[in-house]
Amino acid sequence: MEERFNFTRISALIVDGDRYSTGIVSQILRGFGLSRHFISTNGADAQKYLAAEKFDLLITECMLPDMNAGTLVRWVRRHSSVRVRYMPVVMLTGYADVSHITAARDSGVNSVVRKPVAPTTLFDHITWSARTERPFIEADGYIGPCRRFRFGEASPGFNRRSTDHGPDETTVQRTDDGVLEETVT
Amino acid sequence: MGKCCKIIPVKNRLGQLLRTPGGIARGEAVAAAGTAVETLRAEYVNAIPGEIGALESIVMASGRRQIPVSQLKAMLDRAGRLLTLSGTFGFDLLDEVVKRFCDLVVGMIEKDIGDAAPVDVHLRAMRLVCPGGPELGENEADHMLSGLERVHTHYGIQRLHPELAEQQPQVE
Numbered sequence: 001m002e003e004r005f006n007f008t009r010i011s012a013l014i015v016d017g018d019r020y021s022t023g024i025v026s027q028i029l030r031g032f033g034l035s036r037h038f039i040s041t042n043g044a045d046a047q048k049y050l051a052a053e054k055f056d057l058l059i060t061e062c063m064l065p066d067m068n069a070g071t072l073v074r075w076v077r078r079h080s081s082v083r084v085r086y087m088p089v090v091m092l093t094g095y096a097d098v099s100h101i102t103a104a105r106d107s108g109v110n111s112v113v114r115k116p117v118a119p120t121t122l123f124d125h126i127t128w129s130a131r132t133e134r135p136f137i138e139a140d141g142y143i144g145p146c147r148r149f150r151f152g153e154a155s156p157g158f159n160r161r162s163t164d165h166g167p168d169e170t171t172v173q174r175t176d177d178g179v180l181e182e183t184v185t
Numbered sequence: 186m187g188k189c190c191k192i193i194p195v196k197n198r199l200g201q202l203l204r205t206p207g208g209i210a211r212g213e214a215v216a217a218a219g220t221a222v223e224t225l226r227a228e229y230v231n232a233i234p235g236e237i238g239a240l241e242s243i244v245m246a247s248g249r250r251q252i253p254v255s256q257l258k259a260m261l262d263r264a265g266r267l268l269t270l271s272g273t274f275g276f277d278l279l280d281e282v283v284k285r286f287c288d289l290v291v292g293m294i295e296k297d298i299g300d301a302a303p304v305d306v307h308l309r310a311m312r313l314v315c316p317g318g319p320e321l322g323e324n325e326a327d328h329m330l331s332g333l334e335r336v337h338t339h340y341g342i343q344r345l346h347p348e349l350a351e352q353q354p355q356v357e
Binding site (some may be wrong): 038123 | 189190191193196197198199200202203207208209210211214215216217218219220222225232246261262264265266268269270284287290291293346
């Protein structure tokens with residue numbers, strides 16, 4: 001039996017200065033059955049929405065009129081509310097955004113989708129985020145979902161190979177609240 | 186002193202919500218989304234000439250001579266909207282011309298070229314392939330694209346996504 005996904009209880013925020021893009025993404029989400037979604041045309045308003053409302057998914061364009069989305073995502077990833085901080089983020093990139101993609105990805109997004117957004121692509125990226133039990137990494141230079149996971153691939157698991165660490169020595173300890181603390185010396 | 190990295194198992198709230206009873210299969214969801222997007226076609230396709238007009242206004246404001254970098258960036262942003270429309274609603278030739286326009290503008294910014302002439306040529310090409318305009322035959326389309334290619338070669342402009350060039354019809 002084909003897997004089914006219930007979008008009706010999901011609340012999403014779409015952030016994009018391109019009104020056509022927000023219109024199209026809104027229609028795609030409506031088609032999936034998701035009716036609770038809000039649109040913000042810039043990063044500052046998005047921050048206000050995110051602080052005031054409860055969202056389950058953030059879809060943001062890479063380049064916003066008032067900030068690049070990396071700034072917005074870094075703000076999300078450092079938010080005091082766990083619900084905001086760990087929210088799945090899909091980043092949309094335009095044809096000419098080549099130079100910004102790496103920086104945006106490093107800001108802590110879950111996946112990157114090239115515009116114009118096709119229904120199949122958006123469906124697959126959202127449901128992949130939903131299927132994947134992906135831990136979060138909080139390190140000095142990065143806060144976001146573990147980047148060991150690549151779109152479309154199965155979960156690589158929580159255990160890291162010692163060979164991934166090169167010559168460094170790594171100690172991993174589980175704290176009382178279930179967090180794995182990894183110390184590289 | 187070592188670098189500390191926390192690996193935090195996170196509750197997959199989105200996954201939990203999506204797995205609640207009911208819902209929609211992928212094929213149904215994609216078909217419904219496609220139908221919903223189609224309801225925008227008339228309004229959005231009608232907006233394409235206006236978006237090209239907005240780009241033309243920027244060139245006009247420059248007196249058709251030198252375009253400052255700030256205006257080139259504004260054009261690039263505006264061109265992104267055109268790509269959203271051409272890509273979503275299947276105007277392949279317009280899509281290709283706008284992509285080449287983006288290649289050009291990014292190259293001009295990188296090389297600090299402000300000449301309005303190559304921009305103007307691309308805007309004329311956009312008008313030519315704009316929905317509602319004259320239908321171009323395959324040879325005419327190839328001829329137009331090869332003309333744009335020559336402009337790029339003249340200014341030493343590279344494609345932003347060279348891999349896309351292989352997917353396009355060959356031009357002489």
